[in-house]
Amino acid sequence: MSALHRQEQTSAGRSKMNSNVDILLVEDNQDDIDLALHALRQGKLANSIFVVRDGEEALDFLFCRGSHEQRSSEHPPRLVLLDLKMPKVDGLQVLRELKNDPRTKTIPVVIMTSSKEERDLVDGYNSGVNSFIQKPVDFEQFRSTVKTLGLYWLMVNQAPVHREGRNHESRNGVEVHER
Numbered sequence: 001m002s003a004l005h006r007q008e009q010t011s012a013g014r015s016k017m018n019s020n021v022d023i024l025l026v027e028d029n030q031d032d033i034d035l036a037l038h039a040l041r042q043g044k045l046a047n048s049i050f051v052v053r054d055g056e057e058a059l060d061f062l063f064c065r066g067s068h069e070q071r072s073s074e075h076p077p078r079l080v081l082l083d084l085k086m087p088k089v090d091g092l093q094v095l096r097e098l099k100n101d102p103r104t105k106t107i108p109v110v111i112m113t114s115s116k117e118e119r120d121l122v123d124g125y126n127s128g129v130n131s132f133i134q135k136p137v138d139f140e141q142f143r144s145t146v147k148t149l150g151l152y153w154l155m156v157n158q159a160p161v162h163r164e165g166r167n168h169e170s171r172n173g174v175e176v177h178e179r
Helices: 030-043 055-062 091-099 118-126 139-156
Strands: 004-008 023-026 048-052 079-082 109-113 131-134 174-178
Touching: 023 030, 023 055, 030 048, 030 139, 048 055, 055 079, 055 091, 079 091, 079 139, 091 109, 091 118, 109 118, 109 139, 118 131, 131 139
Parallel strands: 004 174, 023 048, 023 079, 048 174, 079 109, 109 131
Antiparallel strands: none
16 A cells, blocks of 8 residues: 555545544645645555545534435544634634534644634634644644654554444555545
8 A cells, every 4th residue: 555545535435445544634725735644655654544624524524414424423533633714614603513412522733824813812712622732834844743643543542432343454554535
C-alpha cells in the first residue's frame, strides 16, 4: 500500500471504507486539506483519514445519518480536526452537537482555524473543545503543527474508550477518503 491512498467515496463502499477512521478532517479549504494530509502522511500517524468539506456532512458522518447512514457508530474517529468557518453548519455548532451527545462526547476535537477572534477561542472551550490552534500562515509551521497534533492525539494521548477492530499493524500506510 502506498503511503497515501486517496479514494472517492461511493454509496456502495462507504460503510466498509470508513468503519475505522483515525481522523475526521472537517475543512472546506482545499489548500489546508492538502497541507494537513501531507503532514499526516509524512508522519505516518494515521491509517485512515476521512475528509468532509462542511459542517452538515461532518454531523452526518459522526452520527451515521444521511449519506453516511451505513457507517457504524461503534467505530467513531479517534480525532476530529475541525475548522470553524464552515459552509452549511459552522464548526462551533458541530462541536456543540458532538460534545452534547453521549455517543460522541469523548472524541477529542481540535479546532484549527485562521480566526484571531478571542470570542471564537472562548466559545470553543466553553463548548468542550480539547485544543484550539490558530492555523499558521507559513507552510512549514502548518505542516509541523499538524504533525505534532497527530503525534500527540493518536500516539501519546490515552483515549477513554477502547475501540475494537483497529489494525495497528498497518501504521506505514495512510488511507484517505475524500468526498
